[in-house]
Amino acid sequence: xxxxxxxxxxxxxxxxxxxxxxxxxxxxxxxxxxxxxxxxxxxxxxxxxxxxxxxxxxxxxxxxxxxxxxxxxxxxxxxxxxxxxxxxxxxxxxxxxxxxxxxxxxxxxxxxxxxxxxxxxxxxxxxxxxxxxxxxxxxxxxxxxxxxxxxxxxxxxxxxxxxxxxxxxxxxxxxxxxxxxxxxxxxxxxxxxxxxxxxxxxxxxxxxxxxxxxxx
Amino acid sequence: xxxxxxxxxxxxxxxxxxxxxxxxxxxxxxxxxxxxxxxxxxxxxxxxxxxxxxxxxxxxxxxxxxxxxxxxxxxxxxxxxxxxxxxxxxxxxxxxxxxxxxxxxxxxxxxxxxxxxxxxxxxxxxxxxxxxxxxxxxxxxxxxxxxxxxxxxxxxxxxxxxxxxxxxxxxxxxxxxxxxxxxxxxxxxxxxxxxxxxxxxxxxxxxxxxxxxxxxxxxxxxxxxxxxxxxxxxxxxxxxxxxxxxxxxxxxxxxxxxxxxxxxxxxxxxxxxxxxxxxxxxxxxxxxxxxxxxxxxxxxxxxxxxxxxxxxxxxxxxxxxxxxxxxxxxxxxxxxxxxxxxxxxxxxxxxxxxxxxxxxxxxxxxxxxxxxxxxxxxxxxxxxxxxxxxxxxxxxxxxxxxxxxxxxxxxxxxxxxxxxxxx
Numbered sequence: 001x002x003x004x005x006x007x008x009x010x011x012x013x014x015x016x017x018x019x020x021x022x023x024x025x026x027x028x029x030x031x032x033x034x035x036x037x038x039x040x041x042x043x044x045x046x047x048x049x050x051x052x053x054x055x056x057x058x059x060x061x062x063x064x065x066x067x068x069x070x071x072x073x074x075x076x077x078x079x080x081x082x083x084x085x086x087x088x089x090x091x092x093x094x095x096x097x098x099x100x101x102x103x104x105x106x107x108x109x110x111x112x113x114x115x116x117x118x119x120x121x122x123x124x125x126x127x128x129x130x131x132x133x134x135x136x137x138x139x140x141x142x143x144x145x146x147x148x149x150x151x152x153x154x155x156x157x158x159x160x161x162x163x164x165x166x167x168x169x170x171x172x173x174x175x176x177x178x179x180x181x182x183x184x185x186x187x188x189x190x191x192x193x194x195x196x197x198x199x200x201x202x203x204x205x206x207x208x209x210x211x212x213x214x215x216x
Numbered sequence: 217x218x219x220x221x222x223x224x225x226x227x228x229x230x231x232x233x234x235x236x237x238x239x240x241x242x243x244x245x246x247x248x249x250x251x252x253x254x255x256x257x258x259x260x261x262x263x264x265x266x267x268x269x270x271x272x273x274x275x276x277x278x279x280x281x282x283x284x285x286x287x288x289x290x291x292x293x294x295x296x297x298x299x300x301x302x303x304x305x306x307x308x309x310x311x312x313x314x315x316x317x318x319x320x321x322x323x324x325x326x327x328x329x330x331x332x333x334x335x336x337x338x339x340x341x342x343x344x345x346x347x348x349x350x351x352x353x354x355x356x357x358x359x360x361x362x363x364x365x366x367x368x369x370x371x372x373x374x375x376x377x378x379x380x381x382x383x384x385x386x387x388x389x390x391x392x393x394x395x396x397x398x399x400x401x402x403x404x405x406x407x408x409x410x411x412x413x414x415x416x417x418x419x420x421x422x423x424x425x426x427x428x429x430x431x432x433x434x435x436x437x438x439x440x441x442x443x444x445x446x447x448x449x450x451x452x453x454x455x456x457x458x459x460x461x462x463x464x465x466x467x468x469x470x471x472x473x474x475x476x477x478x479x480x481x482x483x484x485x486x487x488x489x490x491x492x493x494x495x496x497x498x499x500x501x502x503x504x505x506x507x508x509x510x511x512x513x514x515x516x517x518x519x520x521x522x523x524x525x526x527x528x529x530x531x532x533x534x535x536x537x538x539x540x541x542x543x544x545x546x547x548x549x550x551x552x553x554x555x556x557x558x559x560x561x562x563x564x565x566x567x568x569x570x571x572x573x574x575x576x577x578x579x580x581x582x583x584x585x586x587x588x589x590x591x592x593x594x595x596x597x598x599x600x601x602x603x604x605x606x607x608x609x610x611x612x613x614x615x616x617x618x619x620x621x622x623x624x625x626x627x628x629x630x631x632x633x634x635x636x637x638x639x
Contacts, residue, residue, distance in 0.1 A: 007407070007408055007410075008357070008358060008404075008408060010350065010354045010357055010358065010408060011340075011348040011349055011350040011351075011354050011408060011409075012348065012349055013346055013347060013348060013349075014339050014340075014341055014347035014348055014349045018339065018349065019339070019341050019347055022339055022341075022477065022478050023339075023341055023342075023478070023480060025419055025421070025429060025480070025486045025488065026486075027482070027484050027485075027486050027487070028484070028486075028487050029484070031484075063296065064295070064296035065296050066296075075498060075502030075503075075504070076500065076501055076502030078613070078614075080498060080502070080614055082493065082498075087493065087504075088492055088493055089487065089492055090487050090492065092487065093487055093488060093489050093492050093493065096486070096488065096489070097488070097489040097493075100427050100429075101325075101326065101425055101426050101427055101489075104299075104300070104326070104425075105326075105425075107326065107425035107426075108425070150502070150503055150504055151492075151496060151503070151504050151505070151506040152503055152504070152505055152506070153505070153506065153507060154505050154506070154507050154508045154509065154510075155505065156505075156508070156510075156512070159610055160602075160610055163512075163599055163600060163601075163602050163606070164597065164598045164599050164600070165598070165600045166598060168550070168559075168592065168594070168600045169559070170550070170558070170559045170560075171557075171558050171559070172557065172558065173556055173557055173558065173559070174556065174557055176639070177554065177555030177556065177557060177588060177638050177639060178638060178639040179588075179626060179636045179637070179638055180636075180637045180638060180639050181379040181380045181636060181637040182380055182626075182634060182635075182636050183380040183381055183382060183383040183522075183634060183635035183636065184383060184634050184635075186379075186380075186381055188291075188293065188381060188382065189291075189382045189383040189384060189387060189522075190289060190290075190291055190292070190387075
């Protein structure tokens, strides 16, 4: 049992103030939420000041920056739009992520009340609450996001068990082979530094499959 | 790629003399007869008479200038900015299995931060007997382990779900590195704090603004996770988490928290942004898998490949590549030159080891005809790397992450190669 394992006596006890400063995460059941509140109107003002330059006045996104609203009902489409309203399962995550890591470049600058207000505005932008709504540690549990049931546990061991194959085909595995798609047709790969004009050319965005979402 | 065009089309005379010397099937390099003496041999070169650099010239060296193409590259249009973004390891130009740290890929969510050892603190809190704070110096006093593991971004090859898109192994498969880590087992640190019987998860986060918090089941945390401070013999690079990162063997790179600052024992998953909005895999019906932690068996031919064309003409050709699996060790790699109709077993440079890169070779005598080159990895769990069609049949096109499909390079008669999909 870990509790009885050998100890080295290294490190020192963490102080309550230190834990409070760093332990900010909020779980789906609301564990970790600080007291506080904020309404949609206050959130709209804060959002306009601190968020809209990237995320748009209505949380609809600017340029390549993430869209926070919209896309409900698109998850089974060819090009799903994944936002807080259409995709995120838990409101806790929105609160936690905004509180710890936003605004991009000035993280951890928001007060709890500002975070409550901004998150209330994001809910409003997703048509999930009306403009009178006040989000607080008390009202938090009343909000369920539309895609709360949209996730399953990793089921690869079952759904992909046919990939475990003791005797894969080694010869005459198929009658013919045709090339069905070519990267050079898309031509979105960066050129070597020595290469000429194409290095500066705009990528063929519409031809490219949706780029992997490595952006925020 | 264009600097040595004449190398792509050897003269007819070279082919003839080369073929004549082929004998039992192997064409010896340089078998073509020289018409005139080679001045690089017959004339005394500067380096054979003058002096090179002194030992004080380079206290910490970089690769020679002629290798300047072996560098990380990014793809601007992939992300909104370069701070929360990705770059790619030049796997097309590397050999063996250990990734040089200086060109090993980076993926940040709020940039590569600079954190001095003196300023470093690691906290363990939550469901523990005694929440603890460690300094960097404390960590170096715990018993240490050394292990080699691959770190593959969950999004590696993600741009290729919908089709052949980026032309080069660096871009299609280069969100990966493989290093020898030195550090302390996470289990040791958790036992120092004393895990409560109520603890079932750990939540781990970095010191950077993004924090990159992720939930890891306690079982994994107590098994093989390392708190690492050295990689490939030296301190971690700034961009790889200096001075301390998490090493989570076999699991998606996002969980390898850099600049690790806190480990919290909890009784539930936090369901943070990086395990809800991101690193969840949407299936065709709109339902998404979460907690897809393991990276399945995968491989890629690194040469020949689009950035590493055949320049030497017909004859002996080294086909080489990398294979890896998050579920165990690579037990074999099959290579096809005809788009998967027929396969032959490649040679592993060394026996596969658990959740680390393996190097494979297939030495062939290329007759100059087109090839559709593929590799197919097998691992110790019995898993066989699937085709993209097989993956799409289960998952559809919108999973973003965990694309471990077989890659095809179309090697043309002139030796150039292209990223393609085949039927």
